[in-house]
Amino acid sequence: MSLLDIRDLRVTIGDVQALKGVDLTVGRGEVVGLVGESGGGKSMIARSIVGLLPGAARATGEVLFDGADVLTMDAAALAAHRGGGAAICFQNPRGALSPTRSIGRQLTDRLTTHQGVAAAEARTAAVALFESVGIRSAARRFDHYPHELSGGQAQRVMISLATGCAPGLLIADEPTTGLDVTLTREILRRFREAADEEGRGVLLISHDLASIARVCDRLVVLNAGAVVEHGPAADVLAAPADPYTRALLAAVPDVTRPVARTAATPGGEVVRIEDAHVVYGSRFGSGGHHALRGVSLTVRAGETVGVVGESGSGKSTLARLMLGLITPSRGTVTLAGREPSRLRGRELRDLRRRAQLVFQDPIGSLSPRRTVADAVAEPLRAAGVKAPERARRVTAALERMGLDGTYATRRPHELSGGQAQRVGIARALAGEPDLVVFDEPTSALDVTVQAQILKVIGEVTAERGRGSVFISHDLATVRGVCDRVVVLYLGRIVEEGPVEEVFARPRHPYTKALLAAAPTLAGRADGAGVSLTKDPEEAVPGAGCALAPRCPYAEDACRAEEQELRTLGPVRVACRRAHELPDPPDREGPER
Amino acid sequence: MRIARFAARRLLQAVPVLLGVIVVTFVLVRVLPGDPIRTILGPNATEADAAAARARYGLDQPLWRQFLDYVGGLFSGDLGTSIQSGASVASEMAVRVGPTMELVVLAVVIATLLATVLGIWSARRAGRAGDHTLRVLALVGNSLPEFWLGLVLILLAYSVLGWVPAPSGRVDPDTDLTLITGADLLDAALTGNGPAFASAAGHLVLPVLTMVVVIVAPLLRSVRASALEVLGSEAYQAAAAHGLSERTLLRGYLTRAALVRLPALAALVFGFAIGSTVLVEYVFSWQGFGQWALRGLLYRDYPVVQASVVVIALCYTLIFLIADVVHAVLDPRVRI
The missing domain is CATH 3.40.50.300 (P-loop containing nucleotide triphosphate hydrolases)
Structure with a gap:
């Protein structure tokens, strides 16, 4: 029984x-x-x-x-x-x-x-x-x-x-x-x-x-x-x-499945971050949490950059930095040619409209008391667009997301998760920003809905005039929509390169481990590839490479010297042993 | 330790608040129409008499001088001299604050305990007859004017039933109670005077009951609403789905979570209760602070008004400090 x-x-x-x-x-x-x-x-x-x-x-x-x-x-x-x-x-x-x-x-x-x-x-x-x-x-x-x-x-x-x-x-x-x-x-x-x-x-x-x-x-x-x-x-x-x-x-997006993406020809710089450090101070001054430790990143128009890493690696901080919501304690952020940290008042608000965010929680990020049309019109209202023009552009933005006129008067509780996320994307696009940051836009959605939203995002990011950043801990979705990928670990970039290159041939042990942990339908045997030896909470990084306490390949030299990003073939990697590490098994190469 | 540091910081913050209160009251009582000297001297006094009286109370000095004198006195514990009675304000107030605080503190504590027990009881029976009855009763109590309720209670419990002593005085004078704080119940307990304790408690029953009935409703509503929220919360449902006993659920998962919002409201109610004692004191011939402050205001007795406003401000500061500390103790998410 x-x-x-x-x-x-x-x-x-x-x-x-x-x-x-x-x-x-x-x-x-x-x-x-x-x-x-x-x-x-x-x-x-x-x-x-x-x-x-x-x-x-x-x-x-x-x-x-x-x-x-x-x-x-x-x-x-x-x-x-x-x-x-x-x-x-x-x-x-x-x-x-x-x-x-x-x-x-x-x-x-x-x-x-x-x-x-x-x-x-x-x-x-x-x-x-x-x-x-x-x-x-x-x-x-x-x-x-x-x-x-x-x-x-x-x-x-x-x-x-x-x-x-x-x-x-x-x-x-x-x-x-x-x-x-x-x-x-x-x-x-x-x-x-x-x-x-x-x-x-x-x-x-x-x-x-x-x-x-x-x-x-x-x-x-x-x-x-x-x-x-x-x-x-x-x-x-x-x-x-x-x-x-x-x-x-x-x-189900599969991380092992290579995705054919037409290589975009990047235009001008949309956002440039140089050696940015962010420290969140604790309430009483002493200590504080070092969320980003010297990150440099450039996003060009027409390009989609993926940002991946475990929880606590600084992904969201990087997003807030790009949107001009926080000021780096060291380093500079340049958005559409201007530094948000040097601007005040109206100029700062104008600049912030150049960058928009699509949130993780689609329903929670819409005000429950406002209609869909109202929410989408918000960035336009902030830009001072007149009412008739605003209505026209709201309708256009919603239609582009496949939402007809009947949705305009609905409120968030009358929407499904997927519809709400479409509204969130329409809201981000309404003001025609230079940069759109997608912060885990699909992690709260069902797989089938996820696939639809990813398709929408794919279309949106393919447009030439705009740069996009796609933040996710779901590697498979990153592979589907991004041109370039940045791997973050404890506030540092450990690997950066074209998405197919990084996913097919990960060089950094951390990237290897992330990919090995990603769920696949192929039923690959557990334990294949690299697995990190400890929990991030337990591993206290010392003077050298931050990953050293968890890295199966760490040597004494790794623990002693800090690792800089170095060019290795088409990618850049912050690991001194990257060139000699074995390729993980059971990985298909990219189609050539 | 952290709580002590928080309390110290808050008390320091109270200093500028109290200074502000002192300045504002000092100016306001003098701006109000009415002359304290004329009210005590009566209509037949000559201009010369009035001038002499003014000089005696320092009211002939320029305003800034009067203010400096007053503030200087405050630092040495001198709250000034009552124009009406000629006695020291500090000594008059000392015998007045105790009785009122006794009344208000007892009423608020009893009302809070009652609201906690009944509110949670009510929430657990939400929508049933007991719940509805309780809420209607609380609403009725809240709607009654305290002076009327006081009179009805006197009529019932004293005149008809004879359960409580006459509503005059706060303790039987035959019990030889030694005054320490002015709060008779506390003094009786401190001196170990049994008969005085019983007598003081007897005199307290009706005025405290009157205030409790009036103030319990908002507290009860708050506890009931919070408890309902907790009962419907995912966390409580999860604990229930793991088969914990009713007793464990009530003690560990409902009560504390439901009381989180109570301290702030109780502090507000406490402030309200200080204000509403005036009428209760009047009905029960309670020689308290409210009566004294009111008379001071009516006769434009500047030092009395100033002192009473400062004391009330001090009470508010302390009560809200206590409420914040209690809130932090109840809710681990609050950082102080």
């Missing part, structure tokens, strides 16, 4: 049928991936497994857990089932951790409730569990609050809370959304371990087929509340039977 056996589960909310007869099983020690787009009913399944359906929902069918039907359980049985039977790792762990209770206490609450750990021993047990999910200096972290954690740590804490309930079934709802490639890999490995070593059933819910595919035993594909395909992961990936699965797979 399977641990979880869902039979013909139907859920209706009002008149809407959210689930239309779902069958799903998860056995002990098995990892099952539940894949589908948002709105497809994935979270509804998760909620019905722990008996937390919204009040208005009506469910029929059976959700058998160890033979007992969750849908008909009484309050006492349900209380024991929640956590002890099935525990959810919630999407957005920062929001799902209680902000006013220390993470240690939150874990001991679970331990004492479900495992009967005595209060006196709970602290020791909690610290041990924190360590087992990869939280460093766990004893110190015990008294920390969720807001003091980074995204990756918060996700680890969430996993420890769920496993702390000692559940038979671990449910992970979009566990890797917003995490960079190296963290995604590490977090997914934890779930595989939970199945292999602790014998739990694991249900991984995600819209991102590529990232979860390699840890799953079986895949279940959900579309509009119904299962359209299920089977062993390898079979589903290799020979998808349902058109929907094929569409999902086709939409």
